[in-house]
Every structure is written in C-alpha cells, then in structure tokens.
Amino acid sequence: MYKLSSAQREILEALVKLYDKHRRLVKSKEIAELVGKDEGTVRNIIAGLKSLGLVESKTGPSGGYMPTLKAYEVLRGFAATEVPVPVRKDGQLLNLVVTSVELIDVLNPEGIRAILRVQGDIEGLEPGDRIKIGPMPYTRLVIEGIVVYIDRYTKQVSVNVRRVTSIPRESVGSIASKQLITLKPNMSIREAAKILSEKMIRGAPVIDDEGRLIGIITLADIAKAVAEGRLDAKVEEYMSKEVVTVREDQDILDAIRLMQKYRIGRLVVLDAMGKLKGIVTRTDILRFISALED
Structure with a gap:
C-alpha cells in the first residue's frame, strides 16, 4: 500500500x-x-x-x-481475500481470479459499484461484459454486474453491480432429494430413458445388486446412445463410473464448488458411512436460495 x-x-x-x-x-x-x-x-x-x-x-x-482505480484502493482500502475468487463471463469460467473486492457507492441511488483487483489473463475482459464473481470465501457473496472500466496496467476492474446474492449456511442433506431413483447396470438404455422421462429427472445413480454406488447416468449419456443407435445397450456401457459425491453434512457451498469444478449439475449424496442418501442438483440449490429471497 x-x-x-x-x-x-x-x-x-x-x-x-x-x-x-x-x-x-x-x-x-x-x-x-x-x-x-x-x-x-x-x-x-x-x-x-x-x-x-x-x-x-x-x-x-x-x-x-x-x-485511477488504484487511487480508490489507496484511499479506501480493499477487503483482501486469502483465497482467489473465480470469475465467470456469460457462464464461462475465465482464466482470471479476483484477489480483493471493494464495494463503493452503497448509498448511491444510481447503484453500487465494485472495484476488483484481479490476477490472470485480463485480455479476455472488456467493458460491457456481464460477469459473475464468487462465491467468495467467508462472506459467501456472489456479485453479478457489468464491467464499466478496466485498468490493464494495475489489473483493476470497475463493475456496476446488478445483483448481490449471499449463499446461506445450510447442509446438503437438508435440501437433497430424498426420494432417490436408482438404476441397475444391466438395464437397457431404453428402460433407463423411460424411467428418467416418467420421473422427469435428468440423471440417476447406478447401483449394483448389493446397493453399492457404481456409476451415474444422465440424459446426455442417453442422448449419446440414441445418436449411436444403441437403445438396447446396457446402462453400464454409457454410465459415468467416476461419480462425484458429497456428504450430507457438508455445506451447500461445498456442493456449489464441486459442481463448478467438475462442470456438472448434480451430486450424489452420501452419509458419514458412505451409504447412498440422495441426490442434489443445481436446481435444488437455486430453488432454495430463491425461496429465501421471496
């Protein structure tokens, strides 16, 4: 400083x-x-x-x-974070992270501004871009807004804030779907597609005869089988064997980070003993957060 x-x-x-x-x-x-x-x-x-x-x-x-944006930093200070915060542009993760954030003009009737200090490839960012920053550690905030100014020398960005969301502290188990639909590996793709369609879900865990989790199959996997003309193929041939799981006692913020990391829309929920307990989707989380704002 x-x-x-x-x-x-x-x-x-x-x-x-x-x-x-x-x-x-x-x-x-x-x-x-x-x-x-x-x-x-x-x-x-x-x-x-x-x-x-x-x-x-x-x-x-x-x-x-x-x-310059650095002038605001010097005069007002930044709330520095210990963990870099991801930035998304039109839903796509940028090779860029935010290392500090300052909200200014909080009482301005024209709206709040955020001054960001960033690291990484700033060339992918332009004024007018819609971006999403977060979730941030500790504060659990997600900021959405429009880039209005970029200081490429100091790597600072001014954003007109359109929306600020706080991710509540809640366990995954409390919002996960408990009525879990499971499939067997020897089912045909045709049978699996019928079940997913009837239950109006986008994916389901696959378990063996002993109830152990061995995979997950989604509509995207089924679409691939259909495109290849293999409706009679077994579920085990198209299911994903690398299943991303989350414990029911973990925070929903952990679930969000896992979904972002692996670019998936659902997680299988396990209890402390590793037993299958349910499934949580991106829609479940968004519905829960939206309900708090009503």
Whole structure:
C-alpha cells in the first residue's frame, strides 16, 4: 500500500470527490478552490500522484485529471481475500481470479459499484461484459454486474453491480432429494430413458445388486446412445463410473464448488458411512436460495 503525504492525500481525496460528483475530467483550478491551495501547488502534487499511477490526465482546453482505480484502493482500502475468487463471463469460467473486492457507492441511488483487483489473463475482459464473481470465501457473496472500466496496467476492474446474492449456511442433506431413483447396470438404455422421462429427472445413480454406488447416468449419456443407435445397450456401457459425491453434512457451498469444478449439475449424496442418501442438483440449490429471497 502506498504511503501518501498529508498534502498528497488531501489533493487525491479532492480529485476523487469532484470526479465522483461530476463524472468528467477535473480541472486543477477546481481542486485548488476545494482545498484552498494555490493552483501551481496543486499541479505539482498531482505530478507526483501521476508518477505513482494514481492520476490520469488529458491536455488541452477540454483536458483535466481523473483518478485511477488504484487511487480508490489507496484511499479506501480493499477487503483482501486469502483465497482467489473465480470469475465467470456469460457462464464461462475465465482464466482470471479476483484477489480483493471493494464495494463503493452503497448509498448511491444510481447503484453500487465494485472495484476488483484481479490476477490472470485480463485480455479476455472488456467493458460491457456481464460477469459473475464468487462465491467468495467467508462472506459467501456472489456479485453479478457489468464491467464499466478496466485498468490493464494495475489489473483493476470497475463493475456496476446488478445483483448481490449471499449463499446461506445450510447442509446438503437438508435440501437433497430424498426420494432417490436408482438404476441397475444391466438395464437397457431404453428402460433407463423411460424411467428418467416418467420421473422427469435428468440423471440417476447406478447401483449394483448389493446397493453399492457404481456409476451415474444422465440424459446426455442417453442422448449419446440414441445418436449411436444403441437403445438396447446396457446402462453400464454409457454410465459415468467416476461419480462425484458429497456428504450430507457438508455445506451447500461445498456442493456449489464441486459442481463448478467438475462442470456438472448434480451430486450424489452420501452419509458419514458412505451409504447412498440422495441426490442434489443445481436446481435444488437455486430453488432454495430463491425461496429465501421471496
């Protein structure tokens, strides 16, 4: 963090105040009038702030000064996180993570802004992009908004916040579907498709004769079999044998992270002894969160 002199901080705070108020380049004369200093002194201090990357300027009759995103960081501080937070653009995970977030203009009737510090490939981000940040550790917040400004030198991004969601603390078992539909490995794809259609579900665990979990089959797997003209093939030929599971006592945030990591929409739920207890889907989680907002 920069250590500014009292004069530098005073000028920078005045610039930020004027810029936030008028949303245009600020003249040195305006700053001088606000702080009660000579305009030449203000220009000298701003020159130092520019060298620190805290101020940008434009010359000419219509010119002036504006604070960089780093200026907001220096003046207001960032709530740094210990764990990098993922960023998604139009649902796609970017090769980019957020390492700190600051919410500003919380009482502004025009809306909240978020200032993000990021790491990774920032070239994939442009003003106007719709992004989703989170869930964040500890606060469990998810922020959705539109990118309005990118400082590519300092890797900071300004976002107009459209929605903030808090992921509640709740166990997976409390929202998982308990009426579990299971399939057998020697069933035909035709039989499995009929069951999934009748029950209006998108996938089901596959168990052996002893009730042990050995796989999971989804509509996507069945669609592949149909495309290959193999409706009479066995479920075990098309099921996924690598089943991602979650314990019923784990937090729903853990379930969300697993779904994001493996890019899947459902998890098989087990108890502490590894016994099959249910299934939780992305829809189950979204329905639970939405119900809290009603």
